[in-house]
Amino acid sequence: MAKPDTLADDSAPAVATLDVGALVVQHGAFLLALAHTITRNWSDAEDLYQSTVEAALRNAGQLRHPDSARAWLARIETREAFRLGRRLKRFVSLEPHVGELLDDGNMGTSIDLQGAIASLPPKTRAALLLHVYCGFSVDETAAALGVSANTVKTQLRKGLARVREVIA
Amino acid sequence: MNGDHVPSDEETVEAIRGYFDQEIDEARSRLAMPRRPVREPAAHALPKRVASLAGILIVLALLAAAWRISSLPGGTVGPAAAESTASSEAAASVQSEPGPITFSPSTISCSNPPDWTLTVRLPSSVQYGQTLTVTVDGYWTGEPDGAWDYLVRQSDGSWSATFTIDAASIRTSCALGGVIGGGVPMYVPGTHDMRVLDPSGRVVAEGTYTAVP
Numbered sequence: 359m360a361k362p363d364t365l366a367d368d369s370a371p372a373v374a375t376l377d378v379g380a381l382v383v384q385h386g387a388f389l390l391a392l393a394h395t396i397t398r399n400w401s402d403a404e405d406l407y408q409s410t411v412e413a414a415l416r417n418a419g420q421l422r423h424p425d426s427a428r429a430w431l432a433r434i435e436t437r438e439a440f441r442l443g444r445r446l447k448r449f450v451s452l453e454p455h456v457g458e459l460l461d462d463g464n465m466g467t468s469i470d471l472q473g474a475i476a477s478l479p480p481k482t483r484a485a486l487l488l489h490v491y492c493g494f495s496v497d498e499t500a501a502a503l504g505v506s507a508n509t510v511k512t513q514l515r516k517g518l519a520r521v522r523e524v525i526a
Numbered sequence: 527m528n529g530d531h532v533p534s535d536e537e538t539v540e541a542i543r544g545y546f547d548q549e550i551d552e553a554r555s556r557l558a559m560p561r562r563p564v565r566e567p568a569a570h571a572l573p574k575r576v577a578s579l580a581g582i583l584i585v586l587a588l589l590a591a592a593w594r595i596s597s598l599p600g601g602t603v604g605p606a607a608a609e610s611t612a613s614s615e616a617a618a619s620v621q622s623e624p625g626p627i628t629f630s631p632s633t634i635s636c637s638n639p640p641d642w643t644l645t646v647r648l649p650s651s652v653q654y655g656q657t658l659t660v661t662v663d664g665y666w667t668g669e670p671d672g673a674w675d676y677l678v679r680q681s682d683g684s685w686s687a688t689f690t691i692d693a694a695s696i697r698t699s700c701a702l703g704g705v706i707g708g709g710v711p712m713y714v715p716g717t718h719d720m721r722v723l724d725p726s727g728r729v730v731a732e733g734t735y736t737a738v739p
Contacts, residue, residue, distance in 0.1 A: 383702055386557050387557060415701055472545065475545055490542045526531050526533055
C-alpha cells in the first residue's frame, strides 16, 4: 500500500545534500516532463519543477539510496502537484491546452494521440508516464501518486484503452 | 483512425512511449536552453509561457519575494512616491546614465553563502511602472513584476531598492551547479554582469559580482 505522506526511506544513511542536487540535474528532464504531463502547460510545469527541486533539497536527508532517486523525486513532484487542493484546481482548470498542443512542435506524434492523452485526468497521465514509460511498478506508481495500487491499475486500464481507441 | 484495426498491447505501449519520448526531449531542450541574449529591445515582450526557470527564480527569489524596502533618507515608496514627488521630479534634471547595482558581499561563495544584499539604483529617466528586465551575463532572466511596489524614489528623481537573497536560495542554486534554470550562470565561478533594462532595451542599471566555489 502506498504511503503518500512520507518522503523518507529509513533503510540506509542519507545521501549528501550536494548529491541530491546532482540527482536533480540528472533527472531534470524526467521531472520537467512529468510536470508537463500533469499540468499540460510548460509555464506551470516549470513552476512545479522548481517547487520540486526546492522540496527535494529541503528533504535531502530523507533520500537513502541514490538508486531510488527517480521514484523519490517523482513522489515529491506529484505530491507537490496533487496534495495542495488549490494547485490541483488550478491545473485542472487549465487543461486541456489545445493551443499548446497544436503549437508545441510535437509533429511526430499525432494530434489525436496528444489530444487523447491530454484529455485524461492528470493522475492517469502521470500513471502512464511513470508505469508505461519509466517502468515504475504499480506499487511505485501508486506511492508516487499517493493513491492505492488498485486505483493505479484502474487508471492504467482507462488510459491504455483511450490510447488504443485513437491509434486504432 | 482505422476502425478495423485493434492495436495490440505492444502497439499501444509503443504509442505512449513515443509520446513521452517527445515530452522528455522537449523538457530536455527547455532545461538546456540558454536564456535569450539581451540587448534587444523586444526582450521584455517574450510570451510568459517561454519564460524559463531562471525567470521564475530571478523574479521570485531576487525581486518579488526578496525585495526589502530601502530606508534611504528622503525615500518614499511606489505609487505614492510617483505622485508626491512629481514636483521634485520636474525640478530635478533627468538622469539617463545607468545606475549602479552593488552587491554585498561583492563575492558570493557557494561553499558557505551568506544572505546576499543587492542594491539597485535606477536613473530618473526611468518612468514609474515601466516593465523592467533583469539580465545576467546577457541572459534574459525575467521581469520583476513586483519591483514597483518597492522601488524608492529619491529626492533627485532616481529610484533605489535594496533586496536580499537568502542563503538557502543560494545554496539551492549552487547545489544545481550554480546554473539557474535555463542556463543562467548565476553562481558559476567567475565574474558576472547583472543588468536592468528598460522597455526599449536600454541598460538602466548595471553591476558586477564574483562567484566562487
